[in-house]
Amino acid sequence: MPVKLAINPRKSARRWSFVTKSSPLPGFRLSFAFTAIYMTIIVFIPLTAIVLHGARGGFGAFLHTIVAPRVLASYRVTLGSAAAAALLSAVFGMLLAWVLARYSFPGKSIVDAVVDLPFALPTAVAGISLTALYAEHGWIGRYLEPHGIHVAFTPLGIVMAMSFVGFPFVVRSVQPVLEDLDPAMEEAAASLGASSWQRFTRIIAPVSFPALLTGSALAFARAAGEYGSVIFIAGNMPMKTEITALLIVTKLEEYDYTGAAAIASAMLALSFAIMLLVNVLQWWFQKREGQRA
């Protein structure tokens, strides 16, 4: 019996002429249509709605809303804390990635699993738990308060909460790079007399830097948009410890939908800027990988 080919080249080529490379596989129409419709309904239309509503009052009103003193103060709090959190995440994320990639020690696989805890733990739970820890009589707060270090209900608390949610991004970005690093390079350096510090600064740091930057940018993005874990520990004082995400919720509760949409549009612009940055970083990263290979 001759084998009947299941492909009908005419069908796949003509009806979907925009499929640049015809494939013998079925299901393009179904999967493409489903994905496109899903994305349109779930992501595209709602995103458009928020931006259009933000602009509804005209450009002047839009600008007026997003640079109002209380809003500007919230940007300062949010971006400043997110930057500090990204830095803290970079330091400790690098440490964790290094220890996990390079050393073996008992309980390593548990440590590896625990790093993902901030991804799995609901933000509201992290928020109330961190607040309980850093409050005046909390397990950590009681040792800090006598030294005049106030964490709960201050910007420092916001930084702690943001670092909590952000730092796994750094670990998970850097760890695979360190694991893939060819030991031959370090061996060569060692055979030429490089100290371990020189090996770190000359080989490991340059190779892992793009990944570290990508991870920190992701941590920053997550921190800047974070809501659940921050609002409990922040104290939420306008002009001082009020984050932008909370300000949007406040505006919504006051039925100021246009104002909320305007601030949300500003936050969206920031999210997209970071997304672009991360893509550029990853592109740079891949280019370097290509050069090394």
Next chain:
Amino acid sequence: MSRGRTIPSSMLLRPTTTQRAGRAALILLALLFLTGFLILPVVAVFSQALSQGWAIYRDSIVQEDVLSALRLTCLVAAIAVPLNVLFGIAASWAITRFEFPGKSLMITMIDIPLSVSPVVAGMMYVEVFGLHGWLGPWLMEHNLHVIFAVPGIVLATVFVTCPFVARELIPFMQAQGSDEEIAAAVLGANGWNLFWRVTLPNIKWALLYGTILAASRSIGEFGAVSVVSGHIRGKTTTLPLEVEMLYNEYNFTAAFATASLLTLAAIVTLTIKKIVEGSTGVARNIEEQEGES
């Protein structure tokens, strides 16, 4: 190079006593950080929840409000997760198996929910379905409730969790290639058989991994859900929202008792994740060995 002249790498990189001390110090520092920063908050949740004894803990959990929040959380996850599994499979099939214009745009769209603040995510749906939104008046006329009702919570959850399955599957299926599927298609397998017999067995671990991440996030989502929920006790509060409401009512023990349920879910998630990672690792090793032989 002859064997005699090769310097064994173990000699070159064999740690000196100072290096060994440095290594121990770094591991210790990492463990300390992990304990203080990640494990302590989890311990604090249980400690606070049980601070007034087991009986009060149990009573706080079996309250009608908490149980109905638990039911709603399960319901939302039961709708959002399967939808996103379908979406993830469709998207990764279209993206990794076919070439079409606008592909990179589609990949970018899938990433958007990861970089948008949850509060903005929730607000987008208020803009579309809320009273002042695009469809608000029409929904009102037909007595349909989306915002401040269960459908809005489901939509917001679908939005924040839709990238997880797709993002696990896309790189995985890309790396795997489509040789086996093309072979099956050429031999006459129809789409249904091809998916169940060839694709699904290959991708099952990656699919499961993505599903776990999506489920975990949909159980714990706070910011997006909080904006669309309206916080109606017994009707539109999910577990994370119930935690917030109890906490804001200064009912700390009950808040932490409810939070402990979510923490348990997070621990279960991490455990399953670790097991699945182990399985995929095993699968990968077998593949590599087969490739070598």
